[in-house]
Amino acid sequence: MTGATDLTELVDAIRKAPAYRRIEPGLVARLAGAELSKGRTFKEAVKAVRGKLHQVAGAYLADGLELDAWAAELALLSHDRHDPALRAWCQSKMSQHASTRERLPTLAEFYAQTLAGLGALHSILDLGCGLNPLALPWMNLAPDAAYYGCDLYGDLAGFGDAFRQHLGLGGAVVTSDLTTAIPNQPVQLALALKLIPCLEQLDKTIGSRLLTGVNTEHLLVSFPARSLGGRAKGMGRTYESHFLELTAGQDWQVQRFAFPNELAFLLSRPRMEPA
Numbered sequence: 679m680t681g682a683t684d685l686t687e688l689v690d691a692i693r694k695a696p697a698y699r700r701i702e703p704g705l706v707a708r709l710a711g712a713e714l715s716k717g718r719t720f721k722e723a724v725k726a727v728r729g730k731l732h733q734v735a736g737a738y739l740a741d742g743l744e745l746d747a748w749a750a751e752l753a754l755l756s757h758d759r760h761d762p763a764l765r766a767w768c769q770s771k772m773s774q775h776a777s778t779r780e781r782l783p784t785l786a787e788f789y790a791q792t793l794a795g796l797g798a799l800h801s802i803l804d805l806g807c808g809l810n811p812l813a814l815p816w817m818n819l820a821p822d823a824a825y826y827g828c829d830l831y832g833d834l835a836g837f838g839d840a841f842r843q844h845l846g847l848g849g850a851v852v853t854s855d856l857t858t859a860i861p862n863q864p865v866q867l868a869l870a871l872k873l874i875p876c877l878e879q880l881d882k883t884i885g886s887r888l889l890t891g892v893n894t895e896h897l898l899v900s901f902p903a904r905s906l907g908g909r910a911k912g913m914g915r916t917y918e919s920h921f922l923e924l925t926a927g928q929d930w931q932v933q934r935f936a937f938p939n940e941l942a943f944l945l946s947r948p949r950m951e952p953a
């Protein structure tokens with residue numbers, strides 16, 4: 679058996695379980711290759727890669743999301759993002775991903791407070807979006823708004839894209855691994871919500887690469903203030919010092935917002951004074 683055959687078989691074996699089938703295949707191959715090069719057996723490598731993928735993405739998702747059924751339900755709902763029935767439906771679906779579920783109690787305040795100074799949004803890039811496209815009705819969108827997003831999960835990205843289209847927004851939500859490619863299209867606002875700690879489990883350099891690589895006027899970065907199990911354990915303080923390290927020496931203007939479950943920072947490029 680050649681190394682390449684080993685790797686292909688290993689990737690197929692990892693992706694056989696439904697929980698890992700929709701994850702961006704390039705990342706699965708990269709992690710699988712790294713395990714093989716450490717001399718792990720096939721079985722050990724399957725276990726190690728699945729464990730890492732669970733930590734990075736799977737742990738946040740409820741089991742067995744019925745995204746096709748959600749798409750069918752969505753088709754029967756209003757296209758108006760102010761419609762109460764559409765908003766109630768969005769909230770019920772956002773409860774299926776830990777990150778959006780934790781934000782639900784303060785969803786309206788979260789976006790109203792953090793984005794207050796930005797006016798109507800013309801373009802948004804939501805990095806590692808999960809189910810956050812469903813929060814678009816709570817953002818102040820301009821009539822011509824475009825929403826770009828990405829996630830490691832192909833099915834979440836596909837669903838996010840269907841929701842974007844349902845609201846009549848431009849843009850695209852795609853499947854991608856941010857540790858290998860950071861989108862560089864210019865936008866008014868990029869979101870990196872509770873994302874950096876996940877990405878750093880794959881690549882320790884990604885936090886600073888992300889902050890310098892995105893082509894945006896404003897970047898809303900957040901960190902969880904509690905673990906998935908609900909314990910605070912000084913997480914906010916730890917992440918805040920990490921954020922300060924990541925932004926040291928950069929010329930962003932920074933505003934800080936503390937919510938019960940989330941610590942957020944709005945980074946804005948300094949305004950150029952007229953000559």
Ligand SMILES: C[S@@+](CC[C@H](N)C(=O)[O-])C[C@H]1O[C@@H](n2cnc3c(N)ncnc32)[C@H](O)[C@@H]1O
Pocket residue numbers: 734735736738777778805806807808809810828829830831854855856857870871872873876877880
């Ligand atoms: C903690 S969740 C945050 C989700 C969303 N930003 C929010 O706050 O509601 C992290 C998200 O990033 C995605 N993710 C993890 N690693 C990624 C990677 N390398 N590239 C793209 N997305 C990734 C996961 O699938 C998951 O949806």
